[in-house]
Amino acid sequence: MSNDIFVWIEQFNGQVAGPSWEAIGAARTLSQTLGGQVCACIFGQGVEALAKDAIAYGADKVFLADDPTLADFRLEPYTALMAELARQHQPALILMGATARGRDLGPAVAVDLETGCVADCTALEFQDGQLVATRPIYAGKLLCTCTVPERRPAVFTLRSRAFPKPEPDPSRTGEIIQVAPILKEEDIPSKVTGFQETVGGVNLADAAIIVSGGRGVGGPEGFEPIRELARTLKAAVGASRAAVDAGWIPYEHQVGQTGKTVSPDLYIACGISGAIQHQAGMRTSKVIVAINKDPEAPIFQLARYGIVGDLFKYVPALAEELKKRLGA
């Protein structure tokens, strides 16, 4: 076994997913203790340009597989290649973002290699020579620490925005190694037949700012001021379960225990009472602002700043003020 760390660089249409660079940053930090190299694994079609980016962000080595069979993320060819690279090079750790794709690939690779995969880590640190991962359980109501005591490589998926994104340094140098896919197209049963991209939305998991609406918005049209404020701040739009279940906004926007877990710099909760299930999805936000008519709403226990009042007055006023101040 080597002391190298593999990092899977997730890309969609050539765009790298945020937590991939965060994982490179985490790997760099861990390699100071481990002493091995940080190896980026980039799979796709027409993705050669990303190899240099990976080196700039902190990779020492890049395994680059550029092939039509890898154009779309599919579990079968990606797992086969990742597991084979791990068998050949025997890294100590494999890191990747805890995105939809990463949370499929990590455990599949772990089963292939008969090793442990720790899901959705928010912190990683060495204690007595053992890598200890912290992760939320029960929707963040509790935390736990986990190790992979014996098996190698140990696989960890990293929650978006839990680790700092490194500054790219274009002067860094590294080695780029071309690798070939393991599976041929005829050996891959799944076929991707279409992709409907979400239009005009900011991805909640990656968003630095989220503006969310709850029962207090009163109806589908009540989300208009929320969206306007979000546009002003280049923020993502979130929603509570109450608003989603009422059919006012699609499920993709739901934040909470049965929705997405988010951790933005700023979370503005509008007309959200702050049920424990909603808090579970957003409590790790850096700064929380609550705008709610009810001064007793539990959201005010969690928020740093609160406005007690009608969101239909304060949200548009806030958007106006921000337009002036941000020069938008």
Next chain:
Amino acid sequence: MHIVVCTKQTPDSAAKLTVDAAGNVSWGDSPIVINPWDEYAVEEALLIKERLGGNARVTVISMGPEAALEALKHAIAMGADEGIRIWDPIFEGSDTLATSYVLAKAIEKMGDVDLVLFGKSAIDSQTGQIPVEVAYRLGFSPLTYVIKIAELDPAGKTIIAERLLEQGRQVVKAPLPAVVGTIKGINEPRYPSFMGIRKATRAQYPVWSATDIGADPAKVGAAGSGVRWTRIFSPPTREGKAEIIQAETVEETVRILVDKLMAEKVI
């Protein structure tokens, strides 16, 4: 068509949780319920059965001690045909590597399974890793984050599913047998009927042991696991109450808020 739904029991999502120094989690008076995400998987299985004119069998399985019966009973009360509990004391301490092995062995034993349905993840341990691991072990098509089964052709042995990823919906065509990880939005789970609850109370729930499913003892429990949980604790509590901003006018109030947010460097 034989459909298997994998489920487990969890504390109710509204439960207030506490943890003692030894790391034991308790949830007060809150009930143990079927993992809320799994209700979507059970509902989808029942909808498929109804679409096929009843020409399908829905078996629900759960790996767990007696408390797992709660999850099986709920699924039977919703309309599943049969519930099987998979348990052996040597399964204690299994991580997802070991749990997926046990579930895969149980499904293999059935021999005729076309479709395995899961909820997105369990709301307690929250790994979401089991569906893909079971698929990978069985060699079934791995379809996770499914928000719609667009087409299911039992004769042609194919499935077309829409998967919700960060950037949108990926449409995948894959052969059966398949593992489908469902998410909220795929359907609206039904409430158990009175007749269903009666049926669930009277039903027999066989228990399959490690020997019954032909599981290798070295691959289950702590011995068969890669991940060890070392500590469970409460997150640091957030400091007190919000600073309420209240000025003469709406405009003045939002101006003060923006000042504070700019000072915090979050905008």
